[in-house]
Amino acid sequence: MRSAFDFSPLYRSTVGFDRLFDMLDQSAQIEPMTNWPPYNIEKAGEDQYVITMAIAGFSPDEIELTQKESQLLVSGQKKGSEEGKQYLHRGIATRAFRQTFNLADHVRVTGASLENGLLTVDLKREVPEALKPRRIEIATGSGTAQLGRHPQQIEHGKAA
Incomplete structure (x- = not known):
């Protein structure tokens, strides 16, 4: 089922955003079971998050948490016979x-x-050092010789 919004014009003019449009498309679809079990998503710090799910009646061995790439799957299945x-x-x-x-x-x-009865999942963003912003020093005056550039000498208006 497609959503009420048509993203096809945006697909034609963008590259690499297909995952974003798929997520928008999925969120626009109406699914009756998406609000159970209830959950909260909390920002606990600069790079820390907490997901809390209300799953009363489930034991730890009846719940499965799986992280695959950029998705976290939480599933539960009762095992006991009633x-x-x-x-x-x-x-x-x-x-x-x-x-x-x-x-x-x-x-x-x-x-x-x-x-x-509350499942708490702690998450943390850990950006690798290679991807963190770094300050680059800008050389002045004497630094130009270090870069392999030699200032030109000008005699009487002519370049040497």
């Missing part, structure tokens, strides 16, 4: 879930914990 139980009211959802988070470049999962 045969023989009779519910008068069932308000705690135990259905399987699958939630995908698109991560920015150089963001990786540093840890995860499950406490009081």
Whole structure:
């Protein structure tokens, strides 16, 4: 199903942004199960983030976290049998879930914990030294000789 927006004119005039348009296209689609389980995304510091998901009733061995390149997949599947139980009211959802988070470049999962029905996933952006901005010194006057350039001497208006 395509979204209400047509991105095809932008595909013709841009190069390398197809992933961005795919994400916009996916976010515009209506999916009924995208808001379960509920979650928060928090910025915990300059380069630190925390995803908190409410997954009451799941144990750590029923949850799987997988990071592949720039995607984090969180999925859960109940393993126990609930045969023989009779519910008068069932308000705690135990259905399987699958939630995908698109991560920015150089963001990786540093840890995860499950406490009081909340799954907490810690993330950190770690930009390699080679990609960090660096200050470049600008040479003046005597520095031009170091670059292999020799100032020209001019005699009586003519270049030597």
